[in-house]
Amino acid sequence: MTESRGLVLVVEDEAHIADVQRLYLAREGFGVHVETDGLAGLAAARRMHPVAIVLDIGLPGLDGIAFCRALRDAGDWTPVLLVTARGEEADRILGLELGADDYLTKPFSPRELVARVRTVLRRSAGPPGAPAAAVGRIGVDPVSRTVRRDGVPVELTATEFNLIAHLLRHPGQVFTREQLLAQVWGYPRYRDTRMVDVFVSQLRAKLGDASPIRTVRGVGYSAADTDA
Known part of the structure; x- marks a missing residue:
């Protein structure tokens, strides 16, 4: 069986x-x-x-x-x-x-x-063997699947965690919405890219002024230190 x-x-x-x-x-x-x-x-x-x-x-x-x-x-x-x-x-x-x-x-x-x-x-x-990462005041631990803001855990859904972890593992790299759908969601590029915007909005709301997610107009999103 x-x-x-x-x-x-x-x-x-x-x-x-x-x-x-x-x-x-x-x-x-x-x-x-x-x-x-x-x-x-x-x-x-x-x-x-x-x-x-x-x-x-x-x-x-x-x-x-x-x-x-x-x-x-x-x-x-x-x-x-x-x-x-x-x-x-x-x-x-x-x-x-x-x-x-x-x-x-x-x-x-x-x-x-x-x-x-x-x-x-x-x-x-989550992806096996993914390294821990941090940008600015936000850090992710893939083993415990936790995100911390200034050392304090933030409750996220599995998808929210994977999105912020992906961005933090590639600081400064700009991803299009289609790339994020493929690399985080595992979906082909014909999917509705508005879903990416919804999850980015949710992450920003939960992370507050410590959110490292930056919008690159006309392209997509990246992670950058808020104090940089």
Whole structure:
């Protein structure tokens, strides 16, 4: 018997979509638990401690946005993959700002769903053997996966950590949004680059005036000492 890759919690109120998600994730070796209501899903997340959560935004009981907010407010940083309808762009951005790690827009390929789940799990583990790095008042430790501002830990999602760690490991180097999507997210360059801006904005808010992230107009982002 193949060893399980861990439990994925699927919170989806459309039964046919949930069944397909369960089938394809199970084929990849994941254990799968499905809830069709946001409140039941949140209770399951707290009870079962899944390795990842596939979360629909339009849920009864508790919508995906409120679900994500409650999860992060409780200090639970389980990777979250949002599932949204085409007309839910504002909710999708809000979900990312609240700590979701990625999103899929309906309709989507079940194979893409599985690939995205595997990707967010790889990002939560981080690259092997990555060195510690610091720029200005911000330092990252890849072993403990912590970021410190003036020596004080800052709570970040897995994706936020990987983005700031990548920039700090290459101080002064300017990355385009497409390069960051490829190197941090592992996505091809046709992906929506606005996601990079959302995560940069979130990092700046959490790091405050110590944030080393600099915008290079017309190009992208780099890390530079705030006191330089």
